[in-house]
Amino acid sequence: MNYKVAILMGSPNDADKMAPAATTLERYNIEADVRVMSAHRSPALVSDFTQTARQNGYSAIICGAGMAAHLAGAVAAHTTLPVIGVPLSGGAINGWDSLLATVQMPKGIPVATVAV
Template sequence: MKIAIFFGSISDKGIMKNATEILKIFNVNYKCYIISAHRIPEILINTIKKVESEKTDLIIAGAGLSAHLPGIISSRTIIPVIGVPIYSKNGLLGGIDSLFSIIQMPKDVPIAAVGINNSYNAALFSIHILSMKYPEIKKKLIKFRINIKERLLNEIEQDL
């Protein structure tokens, strides 16, 4: 099992790091690529072909501002893409511009999307998808969810 994580700028690294942390918990292999869809599209296209040849299961793609990276990736592969809209200090809309760009994909170019800056949920959603194919991931995910529930119940009891 393998996930490819794309983001368009080195400045997105801090946001996308949250995805890698959850993937490490589940021992899911991943590789990160920093490639601008607008500035070096030919490298992006070649990298998508490489990712496909490596039998990658899913792609997580984070992008800010116009946020075309997830859509361009989805248009070039049948590997499912989860888009992460990223807030950019250069933008005026607080990341909503990126969110709209990712969720308003045209018919026939699907992308799943998570909340602004929420690469953690993108990775966790990837884990849910992988759990349908890989029984060992499913077992870990069930245990993970039970642990979350127990932790929350403990916090509630401590507050009472």
């Protein structure tokens, strides 16, 4: 079985921090599709991509975002695929804001969260 995982990030500035995710997936022969889309700046794009992700062959979605870090929650609200949130460091409190925003999802919006 072939697997394809989307790696989403809120800004092109996050590319260096999210690059190891693609490298790791490719090491295991899992296709990594890296895209930039913001839950705040392009919410319709996030919604459209997420709602069709399963039909387009994705097995999971990894979301990297800093500060308010709404991306993983926005994605999880529109799919039943596994969503992994990657809180990114930066901002005034060095990633604590993104960690808390990613880990504290409401009931019914499951996001697996990794460390900053």
